[in-house]
Amino acid sequence: MSSRERRRKIQTEDNLLSANPNTLDPKTADAIGFGLGDLALEIAAADNDFQAIEAVSIQEIHPNSIQPRYSIPHDLTDIFALHPGNIVDIFERWIIEVQLETGQKDFDILPYLQGQATSRGARAESDAPDQSAADQPLFGKETALMKIVDLAASIRRDGLSNPISLVRHADHYEIETGERRWLAYHILYWKFGDGDRRSDGSVVNWSRIPARVVNQVDVWRQASENNARDNLNAISRARQLSLLLMDLHGWDNFVKIDACENEQAFYAQVADGAAWRIPRGQGERLLNAMGLSDAGQLRQYRALLRLPADLWRRGDDENLTEGELRKMKAALDNVTRVTIQKSKSKKDAVARLAADATQWRNKLRKEINSLDNNNKPKIRRLIEAEIRQLMRLIADIDESHT
Amino acid sequence: MKIITLLNEKGGVGKTTLATHLSAGLAIRGKRVILVDADPQGHATIAFGLSKEPGFYDLIVRNAPFQKVLRPVPAERFNVPDEAHNTNGQLLVVPSNIETRSIAGNISDAFTVLKRFNQLRNAIDFVFFDTSPTPSLLHSSIYMATDGIIYPTKCEAWSFDGLRESLTHKDQFSPIRQQYNLNDIKVLGVVPTMYRGRTLEHQDNLRRLQDTFGSLVWKPLPVRTIWTEVASARRTVFSLAPGSGTAEDAWHLVDQLEDRIYEQP
């Protein structure tokens, strides 16, 4: 075909192609036969997931009460509600507990945040459930704190590469994913405020965190984010499994977490595998979301929902593995069987508990007194919190006494 | 999803021609492909008979949904005529116009492009970026998202300057990418274009290219007048002259790309 013939042919064909594809979005294009099929739907779904990133005030953000991972040790959240106004108090208290726990009176997080010190790296990183904190059980609070401090230091150094996701409510935002990144921003705002100048010369305001606002908490998105970012410990995985099961069975079937006696009771609502079976055809999805490979493992994690309360908390704070928890539960079952038979008086146990508490409190008081005087208001707050905790303890004892 | 960028800080070396034909070739072979026109001149947009509009600008600066900016290319425009009806793959274009020039001044960080295209990582197999010759912050953002780079170059001594420039720019980004745990950008090929095999100058320069870049250098794409016709017909050579030697040359480019993408490191 000569060049001229070809050109003529092109012109006529161009007329045939008169539908201007330029005016069509993929859906319309599909309708008139460009054959985009599933692709148009997949693109639409990706668009729905995408939301513009906003800078949201860290004070307007509240944690999600059913986030499976608990970033802060339980005895701190027992004293201070996990509320944006309490975060600095929590960290102050936490630092003091680390000082007590490790015996390093001058322990401070500032050098880590400034990059002058590196955290006892491997130790802080190793939250893979398999390398349990068992080899350093005394330093549980330090490890958990340094994980957040390390995160804060890396955000200060490199920026936040992945925005958190939030759900908008009438007067606040709720975290869908990114509780630890939000805590890290609190630390950075506490220590550096707004207008912080980074080593590369850029200036950052830590009072606001980049966030994507989503329509509602999606436990499946939460699960995939959790699996991608960080290994969850066994208790967190049990919580995650529980959330996914509740989602599969419908949330209307379950009591809300605020109405439950404690957080474990909320998740334990699906502990009964016969009552809350994995719906047909959902096994694969559940395994994928949990990052597990067989149904036996699902059963083992589900069984954790029935752990005794103290073991549940200890497992969470010390990152114990599913296997460790299972063994401890078995051992405990044996022991309680024996002690229930033997126990002469419950009173003795209660008295011992009270004595322990007093001793612990006195030790803490002494440590607080030894802090320098510049920290007066901080000390007062600590003591107040201390007294509150003690009163709660006494109330518990009274209750179990009667 | 693989993101591939056509790059040379020089105009008229065949970036757009390669971008349109590599993306069309993979789409014909069943892949889901997006071609992003990142050049304010909008040549890749009009290459498929689409009209220029601020698609890329809207996507990056105004966070427009993909549905609003993606334009499907009718199979007749890019596929082999008799087989247009049984294309399994898809070719979509993010169009460009002069507004693309102001993207650089409006993006907040170097990860903007990466973040946007990451959304489609499960839906799309390949994304090609056809870039403009003038380096800007937009180029940095595209580099950040890129898995592999293809450098088309003419075989005239002066075109190598642009190539050398581009290669040093690429190296600048590698420490930053490492910091963010991204793989190093892979150079998928240095492609000699508009090659005149009979001239000693071109032969010499091809040899120099091969000495410098070794097996990265693809088989040269010979100069042919039909390429200009292809451009003005707003189609691919696969669609316009399916049986021609030039169509064969173009298929060979697609083969070489596939070889390099799927080869074991």
Ligand SMILES: Nc1ncnc2c1ncn2[C@@H]1O[C@H](COP(=O)(O)OP(=O)(O)O)[C@@H](O)[C@H]1O
């Ligand atoms: N192998 C070739 N032989 C002849 N002309 C070519 C060849 N490759 C590209 N062209 C033509 O050269 C011009 C510039 O090519 P183009 O792909 O637009 O380069 P760039 O995008 O680098 O500016 C276009 O008109 C194109 O049709």
Ligand SMILES: [Mg+2]
């Ligand atoms: Mg071009």
